[in-house]
Amino acid sequence: MNTRRQFLTQIFGMAIGLSPARALALTAWKSALGSHFFRRARAAEGTLQSMESVAEQMSYVQLNLSEAPSRWLFDLILRPTRNSPFHPHPYVVDRFDGKKFSYAPDFKHELGLPLVWQQPFRDSKGQTRTAVELLPHWGSIRGVRMLREGHGFNNRRIVAPHPGGISITGLLADRSDRPLPSIGWAKRSGGDQTATLAFRSEKGSSSVNIPAGIGDPFEFLFTGVEGGPIGDSSDQLLQEIETEIRQRYGSIPDYQSKRVKAKILLEHSLASARAEYQTIVKKYLALERQIVTGKHHLVNSHPMPGFNLEQLRNPNLKQRDLLALVGPYYYNGDMVLVNQDLTKSTEGSYFKDLPYQFALVEYLLNKKMAQSMVMGMGTLENIALEAVNVKTLPLGAQYDKVKIAIERQSNGSAWFDAHNVGTVPNFLHTSIFFQVFSACLVELVDNLKANNLFDSTLIHIASEFDREPNNNCAGSDHGIHGNTTSFLTGKLKGPFVVGDIVLTSEGSDSIQKAKGTWGHGALNENIKQGFLTYENINSTVTSILGLNSLTPNKDPLMERQSGLLTPTLPPGRNVG
């Protein structure tokens, strides 16, 4: 089938007086021409065409980091090479050496990797592993502009670029012949306005949305189908009705083939399927436990003290300087974490849905039961905190006269949306998340490789935007001018990081000035529109999946060369 561009070329040829045959020849000549002018168009078309043939088998797994965590702790690579210029910001850190926090990526593995990548863990076979093993099939695009504010709005645009319009998940579901064409798992209960709810298909396919906090989704998914395959005594009568309806009203959907699939689904009893799923759950739960409670996370080797209240004795301390002093320990509004070794605060913590989500993805992919899965990843829960209200803190001479009330909370939750979360808790909680997340990812990829499914699965790590740090280190704002997207698939030739970012972004008021390097997208002469937007990401995903782009005016950022996906852009630079 001709692409639109080829068609237009033929029309142009005919318009300037060429015969149809010559116009066709002009198209062929253009295609053969290796000039820079045509390279990108050809790449985009080539990507689409070459991928259409594999589209039927391609599954899509979006690991949705809604509420936008600090991606610089994992897959936002701020210093791709040793020579990448970098302006440090005290909030943008990836490690703690017992005394100070810093961003000091390691360059042993082609890219400057944050510390999370190198944290060892034991996999389900007892082998010591790190996330570095993901690199050969991993690529990341950074500095993507979202153009508008809003968590829900931008998160939904990851799959549905036009508000309320058709979604990538919907397009994929329409082409799917799997029992569950699309699944979404919300991150938070009650009005979760993320990509899971942006599902919209062209042909009326449906998506199953798993509510947040459900724990075991198996019951939810398969309630009503217990008890083995259905008997066939009514099959003939049923088929007769459908034949009659077809004759009377024209074509109707092929329910019979769906019934055959449904019977296959129940070939083994649901009880044995559940047992199989539970075995996978145990694997991911063990990983999660190992990292959250064990000695494996990157701060356990050093105590990480909370804010030392004794600093308030300083007679020269003024109220206006207080926020700068306590900022790094800020937590959820007016609270400041104090006294305790903060690494102990997470000893009883857990991730409620995350291990189940990875297990469900693995199970459904192995069984070829789902085509599109959007998982809203939850944060660390049950954190034991000791905190004081910043408004009640006595300064200088008042320090000894006032008793400071310490609030103890045993069931706090971490916040990705760290507006009022200082450097220290943000680093601690988000690092633990990314360690668990990356370890589960390694396990999932292992399984996909073992079952020859990695080439036909696209794993997309996404959030609505990144985070723009505040200079008082008491939190961060929505980084809508820089968003990171990472892809993993067996067909991807990695590692790569593309997308230019600015060295130092400047805020609008005095406190926000000179934010250092955090991922703010830069103008880029390699992109025809000047800078990358979420639409480029959308086109990239659809082109990999072999779907028609929902944003055809923006180029995909990957192309297929010798069967492997490679970026169309040069390596990302830090500019400015």
Next chain:
Amino acid sequence: MLAKNKFALLWTAVFCLSANALGSDVIKRNRPKMDHESVYYFLVKQFGPASQALLKKNFLMRPNLWGGPCDPYGQVFLTKKGQGVLVDEETECPDEGMSSKLDFYVERDTLAILILDKTCEKLGQDEETLRYFLQAKSISEINSESVTQAYQAFFPNTVPSAAWTQQAMGQKSWAPIVTGLCRTPTWQFL
């Protein structure tokens, strides 16, 4: 004058035919047009109160599979002053509002077909629900009249084909007939 009228008539006819042709696309009966609530209420009507718990679990509480946005304010309409019941599960959004933006009509995927199959099998095999179905139509013997009545419970104003009637009359019990009628999503085309 007559010629002018003929011309007007001709154009009216052309207009009506065109409108009819355009409209025919809209009213095609080739996909389900019942949502989770209408499927639930339809089957409860057919199989009676004993079917309610099963149907609620498999249809009312699973709007994603059957389409139709739930109404996050539904409970407000059903609350009566002084009666103290604020939550009515039959109108409540089962997933805390997540289904409030669903499309009205969704195609039945494999899981939906599976659930419909299993539900209908249970309804056809359960003595109480099957008895309710038959008693509501005052039928008991399997003959051409009664199977037509059973058929018309799912496909009103439609006469079953001779082939189907013959097959149905050849059954030893009502279970496969009722199960077969219930299992096809085509009755949901309206």
